Amino acid sequence: MTNAHTTEIGILIYPGCQMAAVLGLTDILREANRMAQEKLPRRSSALLQVSHWEREEDDALPRRIFASGDGAPSPPAVLVLPPALEHKISPEEARSYAAWLNALHDKGTTLASVCGGALILGETGLFKGRTVTTHWAYRDIMRARFPEAILDTDRLMIDDGDIFTAGGVMAWTDLGLTLVDRFLGPTVMMDTSRLFLIDPPGREQRYYSAFAPNFTHGDAQILKLQHWLQNTQASQTDLSSLSRVSGLEERTLLRRFRKATGWTTSEYVQRLRVAKAQDLLQFSNSPADRIAWDVGYQDPSAFRRVFRRIVGLTPSDYRRRFAG
Incomplete structure (x- = not known):
C-alpha cells in the first residue's frame, strides 16, 4: 500500500484522447516526484503517484490499468481528462463518464480537463456558474453544450479549487506544473520547469488564439x-x-x-x-x-x-x- 501521505494523480484514457499528453504529463509528475524525494532523502515512498484509468469494455467503469507506485484502493486526489486532437467526443460518449466522475468528485477527487477534455467534464453539470476555459477553437461548441458555464478562453489555466480547466492542446504542461506546485511546492515546480524547458504557469491563451467569428448562427x-x-x-x-x-x-x-x-x-x-x-x-x-x-x-x-x-x-x- 502507498504511504498515507502519497498523493495520487489519475489520468483518464478515453477513445481519441491524445496519448502524448497522457505520457508527457506522466513524465512531468514522475520527474517532479523524483526531485522532491531527492530533497527528502529519508523518505522511501513516493510523494506523488501517477495512475492511468481506462474502460476495458464500453459499458464498464474505468479502472486503474497503471500506477507508478503501489495501487491504492481509495480514489485519486486528482483525475485529469486529457485533450483530444481530431476526435470531438459526442455528448452521448461524454455522458457515459458523468456518473463515475460525479461519484469521484463527491468523494473528494479534484477533476481537471485539458482542451477537449472539457467536453467530458462539462457533462457532469459541475460547470454550472463556474468560470472555465478550453481551447479557443471549442468556444462555440462549449457555449452550445454548456450555456450555464462562464467561458473565458482568454485564460490558459483556471484553478477553481475542486475543478481545474486548461486551454490549448499543449496546456497539459501548464496543468502538470500547476499540480506540482500545489502538491510539491514552488521550488520543485520551478526545478521541473527548468528540467523540461517549459515556461512556468502564467502564460495566457489569448497570446495564441485567432479571432474566429461565428458564421453558423442562421441569422x-x-x-x-x-x-x-x-x-x-x-x-x-x-x-x-x-x-x-x-x-x-x-x-x-x-x-x-x-x-x-x-x-x-x-x-x-x-x-x-x-x-x-x-x-x-x-x-x-x-x-x-x-x-x-x-x-x-x-x-x-x-x-x-x-x-x-x-x-x-x-x-x-x-x-x-x-x-x-
Whole structure:
C-alpha cells in the first residue's frame, strides 16, 4: 500500500484522447516526484503517484490499468481528462463518464480537463456558474453544450479549487506544473520547469488564439453584415452604416448582432481590427503606428490600449514573440 501521505494523480484514457499528453504529463509528475524525494532523502515512498484509468469494455467503469507506485484502493486526489486532437467526443460518449466522475468528485477527487477534455467534464453539470476555459477553437461548441458555464478562453489555466480547466492542446504542461506546485511546492515546480524547458504557469491563451467569428448562427441579415465588415476591413463602423447594410433598425441590429455573434458590434469590430493587426505585425515590417492607421485607428495610443486588452501583449511585444 502507498504511504498515507502519497498523493495520487489519475489520468483518464478515453477513445481519441491524445496519448502524448497522457505520457508527457506522466513524465512531468514522475520527474517532479523524483526531485522532491531527492530533497527528502529519508523518505522511501513516493510523494506523488501517477495512475492511468481506462474502460476495458464500453459499458464498464474505468479502472486503474497503471500506477507508478503501489495501487491504492481509495480514489485519486486528482483525475485529469486529457485533450483530444481530431476526435470531438459526442455528448452521448461524454455522458457515459458523468456518473463515475460525479461519484469521484463527491468523494473528494479534484477533476481537471485539458482542451477537449472539457467536453467530458462539462457533462457532469459541475460547470454550472463556474468560470472555465478550453481551447479557443471549442468556444462555440462549449457555449452550445454548456450555456450555464462562464467561458473565458482568454485564460490558459483556471484553478477553481475542486475543478481545474486548461486551454490549448499543449496546456497539459501548464496543468502538470500547476499540480506540482500545489502538491510539491514552488521550488520543485520551478526545478521541473527548468528540467523540461517549459515556461512556468502564467502564460495566457489569448497570446495564441485567432479571432474566429461565428458564421453558423442562421441569422441571414447579421451574416450579411459580418461578411461586409470582413470584406471592407471594418472601414465603416458607425451604427447608421451597419444598420443600412444589415437592413435592420438600429436597436434591433444591436440586439440580434449580440445574440448571433456573442459580441457587441463595437467589440466585434475591435477584435476584427486587432486580428488584422496581428497578421501585419507578424508578416510585415510596417511600424506599429502605421499598422494602427491601416486597421482603422487614427489614434495609435488608443490602438495600443485595445490591442493589449484583447491580446494581452503590447504590439511590440507581440511582434518580438511571433514575427518570423
